[in-house]
Amino acid sequence: MWAETLAGTPVDVQSVVDRRWSSHYGAHEMDETQRSISGPSTAGADVVEGTTRKDRVIAKIVSFLARAVYRDIEVHGEPVPRGSRLTVSNHFGGFSDALVLLHVLPTRPGIVARDVIWRVPVVGRLMNWVGAIPVHKPEDGGAQSNNDQMFASCYKALEDEGHILIFPEGVTRNEPSIARVKTGAARIALGARAHGAGDIEIVPVGIHYEDKAALRSRVFVKGGEPLDLDELVPRDEGALDRGADDRDSVAVVTEAIDVGLRRAAPDFADWDEARLLGTAAEVTLRSQFADPTSAVPIGLRDRLANALADRPAAQRRRICEAAVEYRHDLDALGLTDGELHDRLGSGRFTLSAIWQVLVGVLLAPFALLGAVINIIPFLVVKAVGLLRVAPSMLATIKPVAAFVAFGITWGVLIWRATASTGWVAGAAVLVLLPVYLAAVVWFVERMTLLWNLVRRWRRRSRTESFAEHLVSHREALVEAVLAA
Amino acid sequence: MSDREVLVVVLVSLPLVVLWVSAIVEVLRRRDLATGRRLVWVAALLVFQIPALAVYVVVRPPRPVRMSRVAVGTERAEALVTLAEQRQRGDLTDAEWITGLQEIGART
Numbered sequence: 001m002w003a004e005t006l007a008g009t010p011v012d013v014q015s016v017v018d019r020r021w022s023s024h025y026g027a028h029e030m031d032e033t034q035r036s037i038s039g040p041s042t043a044g045a046d047v048v049e050g051t052t053r054k055d056r057v058i059a060k061i062v063s064f065l066a067r068a069v070y071r072d073i074e075v076h077g078e079p080v081p082r083g084s085r086l087t088v089s090n091h092f093g094g095f096s097d098a099l100v101l102l103h104v105l106p107t108r109p110g111i112v113a114r115d116v117i118w119r120v121p122v123v124g125r126l127m128n129w130v131g132a133i134p135v136h137k138p139e140d141g142g143a144q145s146n147n148d149q150m151f152a153s154c155y156k157a158l159e160d161e162g163h164i165l166i167f168p169e170g171v172t173r174n175e176p177s178i179a180r181v182k183t184g185a186a187r188i189a190l191g192a193r194a195h196g197a198g199d200i201e202i203v204p205v206g207i208h209y210e211d212k213a214a215l216r217s218r219v220f221v222k223g224g225e226p227l228d229l230d231e232l233v234p235r236d237e238g239a240l241d242r243g244a245d246d247r248d249s250v251a252v253v254t255e256a257i258d259v260g261l262r263r264a265a266p267d268f269a270d271w272d273e274a275r276l277l278g279t280a281a282e283v284t285l286r287s288q289f290a291d292p293t294s295a296v297p298i299g300l301r302d303r304l305a306n307a308l309a310d311r312p313a314a315q316r317r318r319i320c321e322a323a324v325e326y327r328h329d330l331d332a333l334g335l336t337d338g339e340l341h342d343r344l345g346s347g348r349f350t351l352s353a354i355w356q357v358l359v360g361v362l363l364a365p366f367a368l369l370g371a372v373i374n375i376i377p378f379l380v381v382k383a384v385g386l387l388r389v390a391p392s393m394l395a396t397i398k399p400v401a402a403f404v405a406f407g408i409t410w411g412v413l414i415w416r417a418t419a420s421t422g423w424v425a426g427a428a429v430l431v432l433l434p435v436y437l438a439a440v441v442w443f444v445e446r447m448t449l450l451w452n453l454v455r456r457w458r459r460r461s462r463t464e465s466f467a468e469h470l471v472s473h474r475e476a477l478v479e480a481v482l483a484a
Numbered sequence: 485m486s487d488r489e490v491l492v493v494v495l496v497s498l499p500l501v502v503l504w505v506s507a508i509v510e511v512l513r514r515r516d517l518a519t520g521r522r523l524v525w526v527a528a529l530l531v532f533q534i535p536a537l538a539v540y541v542v543v544r545p546p547r548p549v550r551m552s553r554v555a556v557g558t559e560r561a562e563a564l565v566t567l568a569e570q571r572q573r574g575d576l577t578d579a580e581w582i583t584g585l586q587e588i589g590a591r592t
Contacts, residue, residue, distance in 0.1 A: 290557030307568035427538035
């Protein structure tokens with residue numbers, strides 16, 4: 001109840017939770033068998049083992065921001081390896097990638113990032129505070145010989161059984177595919193081993209955004225199969241370990257990272273293919289649901305779409321053609337696939353509409369107050385969204401702008417309340433501000449649901465007359481996916 | 485009660501009371517805290533109320549990350565995705581894919 005108040009995401013109690021990647025902070029919700037595979041037990045301890053006060057403050061801020069920016073964050077993956085670990089991830093969302101990964105990873109990693117980020121006011125200090133490690137690149141005006149410090153920091157972290165996060169493509173991508181993986185991650189892993197770090201595991205992680213430039217969209221994080229460095233490149237006992245200078249070993253590890261990353265992250269030919277295979281996966285999965293009106297989780301959809309992207313070109317083309325046909329039908333009716341199955345009788349329409357209106361009326365006064373309080377930071381974030389820059393750049397700028405604009409506004413309000421009425425009033429404002437913001441978000445989402453209900457009700461007769469045509473195109477799409 | 489007082493009760497006092505009670509319930513249900521610490525938190529919330537609530541909001545651990553889950557009624561879809569990923573990794577042949585689809589009931 002309390003948790004949902006601040007987070008704004010209802011919890012599905014009917015589902016079986018897979019907590020293999022679970023956070024240390026979430027350990028109190030796990031049973032004993034689950035604890036055994038997810039890190040140190042925290043039962044009976046207020047302070048989580050291995051975390052500092054700074055870790056907890058960062059986790060708190062990151063969690064609040066991530067849940068405010070994204071409507072749903074879903075995680076799926078392999079068990080969290082213990083010991084030294086190098087997480088390698090795709091880099092589609094700039095700053096958002098770091099935000100999402102800091103939120104979902106079980107321990108705070110040292111993030112390897114381009115030194116240009118440190119030149120941005122405020123952000124540079126933020127990077128130092130979270131313990132990020134700058135990497136110098138010639139294209140940014142730096143000399144690669146200056147990277148000795150970066151390598152030394154990474155080696156030290158891995159020697160201490162720490163955790164490093166690196167984006168091995170080296171650049172933020174605007175295409176839905178993995179760029180050529182550079183050798184940095186492999187050199188860090190091999191170099192750290194040569195310096196004495198043991199049992200290094202490289203974990204490929206894929207971040208899948210529903211819409212990386214939009215606020216309140218969904219994001220899915222897929223943990224790939226961990227790569228054991230000693231299995232990829234066995235230690236040569238007695239021989240000199242050349243570490244990062246061993247070109248053959250660097251090539252082997254880089255190749256393994258490339259393959260692992262392509263399996264975990266989105267890797268499509270272009271945006272059209274990404275959208276059409278996403279549609280195909282969603283429709284196919286819904287056709288397998290006991291209740292076809294259920295929403296398809298972004299994780300399931302993107303995992304299937306990714307697998308389809310690996311099929312031969314002819315089969316992908318067939319699926320895309322079938323998806324285009326079906327999407328034309330849906331667009332003509334202004335419906336989604338899920339809505340097609342949800343027969344809206346007059347009784348259900350009335351009940352649903354009354355419920356949405358009732359909840360909306362209850363939320364309205366809080367939402368109105370929240371809207372008044374937050375209008376200026378909201379407009380700042382909206383104005384930033386209008387900038388003509390690449391989506392990945394927007395994904396970087398928007399959360400930073402939201403953090404600064406809302407932070408300053410809320411800080412001023414808490415200070416004013418404390419100065420005028422006393423520190424108890426300041427404490428009350430601190431508690432209530434996130435609640436009013438959540439009320440705005442809930443109100444808008446309720447009203448959107450109500451609008452969708454009314455829209456579907458008005459189009460129901462047209463949908464019924466078109467039903468046979470839709471069903472045949474839908475079946476053709478599902479068949480194309482299963483036959484691929 | 486004046487209009488202004490009604491507004492303050494509805495917009496400020498009511499949510500504060502709801503949050504305060506929720507915080508007490510949450511502290512009592514937290515299994516990561518030792519009994520002594522839970523009692524200290526409950527006592528602090530009862531005695532200092534709003535300031536203690538503000539401190540608790542700041543120091544309470546973030547909500548656990550939501551993990552991918554198999555919801556009731558979606559087991560066949562989950563099995564289909566697992567099969568597709570096995571084939572992507574090269575663990576399944578085309579014939580095994582077709583057999584697998586039939587076994588999970590995705591295709592007759």
